[in-house]
Amino acid sequence: MTSAVLPNASQPLRIGLAGLGTVGASVLKILQRQENALAARCGRAIRVVAVSARDRKRDRGIDLGGFTWFDDPVALAKSAEVDCVVELMGGSDGPAKAAVEAALSAGKHVVTANKALLAAHGVALAELAESNGVALAFEASSAGGIPVVKTLREALAGNNVSRISGILNGTCNYILSRMEQEGLTFEACLADAQRLGYAEADPTFDVEGFDTAHKLAILTSLSFGTKIDAEAIHVEGISAITPLDLRMADELGYRIKLLGVAERTKTGIEQRVHPTMVPKASAIAQVMGVLNAVSIDADAVREITLVGPGAGGDPTASAVVADIADVARGTAGLPFGLPVGRLEEPTRAPMQRHEGGYYVRLAVADRPGAAAAIATRMAEADISLESIVQRRSPEAVNRDPGGRSGAPVPVVLITYATSESAIRAALEKVTADGHVAEPPQVIRIERE
Amino acid sequence: MTSAVLPNASQPLRIGLAGLGTVGASVLKILQRQENALAARCGRAIRVVAVSARDRKRDRGIDLGGFTWFDDPVALAKSAEVDCVVELMGGSDGPAKAAVEAALSAGKHVVTANKALLAAHGVALAELAESNGVALAFEASSAGGIPVVKTLREALAGNNVSRISGILNGTCNYILSRMEQEGLTFEACLADAQRLGYAEADPTFDVEGFDTAHKLAILTSLSFGTKIDAEAIHVEGISAITPLDLRMADELGYRIKLLGVAERTKTGIEQRVHPTMVPKASAIAQVMGVLNAVSIDADAVREITLVGPGAGGDPTASAVVADIADVARGTAGLPFGLPVGRLEEPTRAPMQRHEGGYYVRLAVADRPGAAAAIATRMAEADISLESIVQRRSPEAVNRDPGGRSGAPVPVVLITYATSESAIRAALEKVTADGHVAEPPQVIRIERE
Missing domain, CATH: 3.40.50.720 (NAD(P)-binding Rossmann-like Domain)
Known part of the structure; x- marks a missing residue:
């Protein structure tokens, strides 16, 4: 036979x-x-x-x-x-x-x-x-030694994927982990990463999110059966994240991770790479150092998460050899799991339509009424605030016990779900009002 | 073509x-x-x-x-x-x-x-x-919706697996999670699990570890290329775990999980299912409720961890449909990834030769010198203690402020790595010495 x-x-x-x-x-x-x-x-x-x-x-x-x-x-x-x-x-x-x-x-x-x-x-x-x-x-x-391509293409063949998100760049995760755990600056951690061989001499490709975006483009296509659309990805890196942001995140119950996220929304497929506040208790928040992790939401399996080394010679070679073995056995299948003629043209969901919570850090001139004026601008844009934290550092209080200098103090807002366009419009007005001394820091929040 | x-x-x-x-x-x-x-x-x-x-x-x-x-x-x-x-x-x-x-x-x-x-x-x-x-x-x-069979059989084809461990039974993980988070007894949580449909009317198969053992037997074979040897598995369930054990684990920096573990040791392949203390910061400790998780250590990929729903209609069906799709595509391959003739007869590593750390909880008659006598027995067996905790509850102190009643108090020992035979021999002597009022509670520790 x-x-x-x-x-x-x-x-x-x-x-x-x-x-x-x-x-x-x-x-x-x-x-x-x-x-x-x-x-x-x-x-x-x-x-x-x-x-x-x-x-x-x-x-x-x-x-x-x-x-x-x-x-x-x-x-x-x-x-x-x-x-x-x-x-x-x-x-x-x-x-x-x-x-x-x-x-x-x-x-x-x-x-x-x-x-x-x-x-x-x-x-x-x-x-x-x-x-x-x-x-x-x-x-x-994508994601080095983690078998996420095989999982999407074969193991989830009976599923409709609704969302995929992950830590796809070990360099960024290493830098953010060290910044958080040791209170160091981005620059100091980057230098260490370079010394340890975790980051290239020109780190732009990693730290500005482009490497994550390339991987996300591939995973989006496998997840949704759509043609690769790398140019649609909204990309922000981690170079603007400060120790203060990590401290505030910690106080508020979050960690900051560079995530690649692709999801089906009512306006189309949203693909984005940006620093993200994730709840400390979430699975993704536990992934520290150079590890990668990918979580997939799908209708039948609900959610699975794969964690492992996303780079390095042996882990990457492990994935290469698995592919070679599939080729040798004659079981490699179609590149994207579907004939190319069946891959759909993706409908792009514009980033302005993104909906979610936001962390906003403002350098506010320390004058009576500034915080109230900012809160009012948020309310006008129909943005509900979950919390507002205004705190002068002990050093600043020492320097100026009466708070008369008007030196900027950080004010952090956490919003309930709102839209990217609403938050951008509100912050433009806040800036125009002259209450803030530097451009606002905006970090998106993923609560699940 | x-x-x-x-x-x-x-x-x-x-x-x-x-x-x-x-x-x-x-x-x-x-x-x-x-x-x-x-x-x-x-x-x-x-x-x-x-x-x-x-x-x-x-x-x-x-x-x-x-x-x-x-x-x-x-x-x-x-x-x-x-x-x-x-x-x-x-x-x-x-x-x-x-x-x-x-x-x-x-x-x-x-x-x-x-x-x-x-x-x-x-x-x-x-x-x-x-x-x-x-x-x-x-x-x-094995592990419901988690694609661990495909991962072992195909994605790790170029690896030598040295160890596989996991939370493979959602019922047990649900019970232990609730016991820990709410301080409830095993019996109370089991009743809830039955009410919610997470446990069968006869829960023996789940809570005594047999379901985990069946899954482990399959995963061991896939991991090591050996014939299935379910009878070699050392099996202990969770029904003897008390709220006090979970409290002590918490104090000492651990959580208790029912793990299935298979590893290559110098004496052969060790397969065991038992409640296990895992460090709170470990990935496996984050897996709460009915979720399953599997970690695989292998030479090329180092370590990957897969987390997801281990049971339930849709997640299990997701895995069934993936298999059907592989059959339809003609890519299902050999059941264990190797011809049966190439599966090796496993050498069984006897449980007595198991090496690791131990948590031992003793109900010690509260008399001067009891703890010292116990510590001496441990030293005689060449067992080093990482910590020893003797603590009367506030209620017990209230009842008997002078500690004159001789009522048993819990004494908890945490050992450094030792062997199962050494710990068993030492505890036999401790019991024979008459210092303990009930059989010792012994829980193995996995530190990585």
């Missing part, structure tokens, strides 16, 4: 690996270490036959002598000895894109960890894979 | 559903609600053609008119109109086993949520599935 589920004990899957950084080196080591187990799991051997990287001479602690070397990843992708290209070079365009396109066009499977490439060109590449009848697998592109 | 990854737009997958309880009814509803999406995802329609249950007349809120009715699930399993049998009857033997065996023998795929069946006969059934070239899928058997 022909087996419907057993892999054929057929030819080895021949891998061409493009990119030999930390993740690439880990992939090679895991494929060697797990050679027998993987062959048993997949019903066939997995064999790396070719590699490509920028620098042939760099010592990676691995003997590359047994592999055909390619200076050009596109030539590797086209090589007749390769069945499956593993792309670990990175970058949304350039050699990575050229190599992936060449591989798919030549009828070769592709496994990639490249979130920038997917966010920019994921749908076109999925179409190319589909028309060539090959796999395009990208578990490692 | 023949596609290596696209499902064939072929015949519908014809489902025969045996068991129409809460989960079965949810499965039917989800398959109806998601009919189009599932067909797109799987490349073919999924069609329920036959059903079987004990009572044909019961109102399940679903029109069964379109399905062929079978009084006998074995007849359904053998029916020529069925390609895939979904077994939701439960029970380790009897009709469930007969129907699953009949289906597999007849070359039909099987999807089941039946943990008792898998724990008792999983390997034999996997062998039957393998030799008939059909799928045996059981995501719903």
Whole structure:
């Protein structure tokens, strides 16, 4: 009988690996270490036959002598000895894109960890894979070692997802965790993160939220069966968060996390990346340091949360190898779980229509009536306040016991659910009234 | 070109559903609600053609008119109109086993949520599935809606798992959470759980740890590539846990959870189910109420934790439907991820060789020297104490301010890592010395 589920004990899957950084080196080591187990799991051997990287001479602690070397990843992708290209070079365009396109066009499977490439060109590449009848697998592109792509694409196949949210960047979570726990500034924690190798020399991509946005774009598509729409994402980073914000959050029962959130709202699909106040008792608030976490709300399963390492050589390689194993077993399926022709054009929910609670911190001139005037502006905009905290620091009271100097003091407002447009309009008026000494700090609150 | 990854737009997958309880009814509803999406995802329609249950007349809120009715699930399993049998009857033997065996023998795929069946006969059934070239899928058997089976079998294919632990029974977690948060007794919380439908009329199976043990047996096999060995599991339930234990845990920085734990130790594979003190700050300690959670330690991914609903109609049905979708797509793979011939015979690590920290609560006659004598017995057994707490309650002090009555007072010891045999031997001596008024309460501690 022909087996419907057993892999054929057929030819080895021949891998061409493009990119030999930390993740690439880990992939090679895991494929060697797990050679027998993987062959048993997949019903066939997995064999790396070719590699490509920028620098042939760099010592990676691995003997590359047994592999055909390619200076050009596109030539590797086209090589007749390769069945499956593993792309670990990175970058949304350039050699990575050229190599992936060449591989798919030549009828070769592709496994990639490249979130920038997917966010920019994921749908076109999925179409190319589909028309060539090959796999395009990208578990490692989102949340590193956490199997969120497989979970969305396969484990939740019977669900309608209504919301996905997560901590998708370990660098930002590390910085916010240290700022909170040690009362340090953003700059000090960033410097430490750079020293420890958790942040790049140019940290913009991580700390300004763009890395999170790329991952979110991919997860949104998998969650809602829509085409990737990375440009629709509202993106704010964490560089403006201050120790005072973290202290106020703590006092009010919250922590601050950089979240990526995508949800179906009545106006369409809302995608946003921004610092977020989450209740201290929530599952997401417990995720500290470089860990990532993803929570998915769906109609049948209700809510599941996956927590694990979102970066690092071995955890990312774990996801890459899982994809390779799926390709070897012939079970990789369609890139987004659906034929590209079935992916819907997403309706964008404009950020102005976002509804939720807000934390607003104002530097208010310490004059009688300032707080009252601000509260009045909020009331005019139909914004209900859950709390208002005005507190001069002990140092400020020492300097000016009578409060006569008019030096700005922080006033923090917590609102009940309102709209982004209402809060923005109210704050424009507050600023125009001349009560505040610097632009308001606005942090959105997620209460569930 | 023949596609290596696209499902064939072929015949519908014809489902025969045996068991129409809460989960079965949810499965039917989800398959109806998601009919189009599932067909797109799987490349073919999924069609329920036959059903079987004990009572044909019961109102399940679903029109069964379109399905062929079978009084006998074995007849359904053998029916020529069925390609895939979904077994939701439960029970380790009897009709469930007969129907699953009949289906597999007849070359039909099987999807089941039946943990008792898998724990008792999983390997034999996997062998039957393998030799008939059909799928045996059981995501719903362990931790309900949490995709832990798929994660172990597929997402961690490149990992060596060293440990898996989890909260696998929502009833127990609900009871322990309420006991802790409201200071109630086990009996009071159990009664509430029964009233709310979280516990059966006969709660033994849940509260004495047997349900957790069945699930653990399956997860151990998937984690370590070993044959299921449910009889090796050391099982203790939660019925002996008192409000005093939870109060002491809280004071000492712990929570008490019923954990299933399987790990590779130097003496073999240790499988155990027992109440466990976990640090309050740990991820597992945050999991309250009826939720389940599973943490997996593995060499490449390090640690991932999955949290979600472990029971309930819709969450369990979510897992059943995911398995059905895998069968429809032809990607279900081997039941345990490896050919049965490759599953190893597990070496059992005897519980006496277990090593870890212990919480020991003794009812000590309140006489001078009792605590010292106990501490001496511990020292003789080479057990180091991290802390020792002897505290009379305020009421006891009121009743007997001089402490002359000799009425027993609780003494709590927290040990550093020691062995089960050492702690048992020491406590036997303490008991023989006549210092304690009742059998010692012993709760293991997991510090990571």
